[in-house]
Amino acid sequence: MALLSQFCHPFIKGENLILFHSLLFNQLTISSKDIIFSEKEGTFQITNPKNADAILQEMSQKKMLIESPEQDQVLLDSFIIQIEKPYISTAYFFLTNDCNLACKYCFEKQSVPDLFRKEIMSLSIFGRGLEFFIRLINRDPKKFAQKKTLIFYGGEPLQNKKVLFGAINKINEFKQNGLLPANTHVIVVTNGTLLKKDDIEFFAKNNITLTFSIDGNRAACSNRVFPTGQEIFDLLTEKYSLCKQAGININVACTLTPQTLENSESSLDFFIRELKISNIGFNAILDNGIIEIPDNYDQVAADFIVKAWKKLSKNNITESRMGRRLQVFNRKKPCIFDCNAQGGRQIAIAPGGEVGICHEHIADRKHFVTNISEDFVPEENPVFLEWMNRSPLNIKKCQACPALGLCGGGCVINTENTHQTIWEPDVRFCTQTLTILKFLLSNSPSKDFFLLSGNQ
Ligand code: SF4
Numbered sequence: 227m228a229l230l231s232q233f234c235h236p237f238i239k240g241e242n243l244i245l246f247h248s249l250l251f252n253q254l255t256i257s258s259k260d261i262i263f264s265e266k267e268g269t270f271q272i273t274n275p276k277n278a279d280a281i282l283q284e285m286s287q288k289k290m291l292i293e294s295p296e297q298d299q300v301l302l303d304s305f306i307i308q309i310e311k312p313y314i315s316t317a318y319f320f321l322t323n324d325c326n327l328a329c330k331y332c333f334e335k336q337s338v339p340d341l342f343r344k345e346i347m348s349l350s351i352f353g354r355g356l357e358f359f360i361r362l363i364n365r366d367p368k369k370f371a372q373k374k375t376l377i378f379y380g381g382e383p384l385q386n387k388k389v390l391f392g393a394i395n396k397i398n399e400f401k402q403n404g405l406l407p408a409n410t411h412v413i414v415v416t417n418g419t420l421l422k423k424d425d426i427e428f429f430a431k432n433n434i435t436l437t438f439s440i441d442g443n444r445a446a447c448s449n450r451v452f453p454t455g456q457e458i459f460d461l462l463t464e465k466y467s468l469c470k471q472a473g474i475n476i477n478v479a480c481t482l483t484p485q486t487l488e489n490s491e492s493s494l495d496f497f498i499r500e501l502k503i504s505n506i507g508f509n510a511i512l513d514n515g516i517i518e519i520p521d522n523y524d525q526v527a528a529d530f531i532v533k534a535w536k537k538l539s540k541n542n543i544t545e546s547r548m549g550r551r552l553q554v555f556n557r558k559k560p561c562i563f564d565c566n567a568q569g570g571r572q573i574a575i576a577p578g579g580e581v582g583i584c585h586e587h588i589a590d591r592k593h594f595v596t597n598i599s600e601d602f603v604p605e606e607n608p609v610f611l612e613w614m615n616r617s618p619l620n621i622k623k624c625q626a627c628p629a630l631g632l633c634g635g636g637c638v639i640n641t642e643n644t645h646q647t648i649w650e651p652d653v654r655f656c657t658q659t660l661t662i663l664k665f666l667l668s669n670s671p672s673k674d675f676f677l678l679s680g681n682q
């Protein structure tokens with residue numbers, strides 16, 4: 227007798243059940259009167275004999291029925307073998323850990339204020355860091371021409387303006403002489419407050435993308451302050467408008483603070499009508515204990531992401547978090563990783579030249595495993611090798627989750643902060659991904675739509 231695949235998950239939608247295959251993205255809608263699922267056993271029973279043959283045939287065709295559990299394992303393995311050895315395509319450069327602001331939720335400044343010591347990257351360290359990156363991207367010549375991303379980060383990178391401009395000139399030179407691929411994308415992540423007219427002209431001329439951190443309207447941005455406590459909102463929006471007028475490609479990075487969620491409608495209107503944004507990415511607050519987060523934060527943030535996407539897309543604005551999930555859902559192939567640190571595909575270079583896998587641990591240098599003087603081989607490094615495999619496909623709890631193929635695995639650092647291991651689901655991200663999956667399956671999330679069985 228055929229068995230129910232472990233990847234087949236029933237969702238209740240009013241009078242119907244939607245069966246969803248979490249790896250192949252196949253769907254089947256069946257009347258709830260025709261079938262009963264046992265949550266515990268992972269079994270089902272067809273209760274309407276008249277439709278039994280048709281239901282079984284459809285379920286088989288959609289691989290929701292299997293002959294033996296090994297069949298599920300073979301399918302899972304066919305995706306796991308697609309995980310490739312680490313190949314670096316993204317580099318973060320910390321031009322300084324110093325920032326001219328004192329945002330209330332900033333991990334770098336708030337977590338270790340006593341240990342904080344200002345560090346600035348020199349142009350020489352930048353140059354050696356870039357050469358280190360170039361050595362890494364040449365490790366697989368077949369991948370050299372693929373898109374690369376260089377991100378200037380901080381602190382506030384404009385606190386080290388001379389090196390930032392020198393670095394961009396060097397990147398241009400290396401692109402021209404073929405040492406970097408022509409499609410190397412350069413991003414500066416900035417709070418915007420230090421931008422002067424000349425800087426804006428320089429960025430526009432050099433086709434630099436600016437990522438502005440903006441958490442919403444004035445009330446939502448109340449955590450963004452100067453060390454004096456004065457809010458940056460007016461200055462930030464003024465600089466944003468100047469960049470927009472100059473034709474700079476701008477991304478907005480919006481941290482979903484409790485204040486953003488309290489002011490969600492007015493913040494969305496502000497982004498659409500006043501800032502006239504074209505791209506935005508919503509980031510949930512990491513579990514770093516810096517600011518107090520309400521108990522229902524995860525679900526409220528997840529619901530906001532779906533609601534915001536609907537409104538933004540009607541206004542031709544892309545949102546990267548939901549956008550990535552939609553792409554995966556439409557292309558019907560599992561997403562193995564959702565961030566570049568997973569898979570061991572990025573490096574972060576500290577002002578002194580130490581090199582880590584993720585920019586988030588710059589303060590304590592956790593997962594900083596080498597430095598720019600060394601002949602580093604990512605595929606021989608234990609951290610890069612462990613993160614290479616850190617896909618939901620390889621996590622037991624994720625294998626039983628309806629969002630297994632949609633997910634990509636969330637944030638490794640957030641997982642580690644919560645569980646002291648990277649081999650657990652990122653719970654905050656789970657709420658988001660499952661909310662998005664339910665929305666995609668139902669197309670109209672409602673109270674009567676929920677998951678019948680599974681581990682969530
Ligand atoms: S591990 Fe988390 S913080 Fe690091 S790159 Fe991935 S998503 Fe970003």
Ligand code: SF4
Pocket residue numbers: 618621623624625627628629630631633634635636651652653655656657659660
């Ligand atoms: S991280 Fe969460 S949402 Fe993603 S597959 Fe794992 S359990 Fe599911």
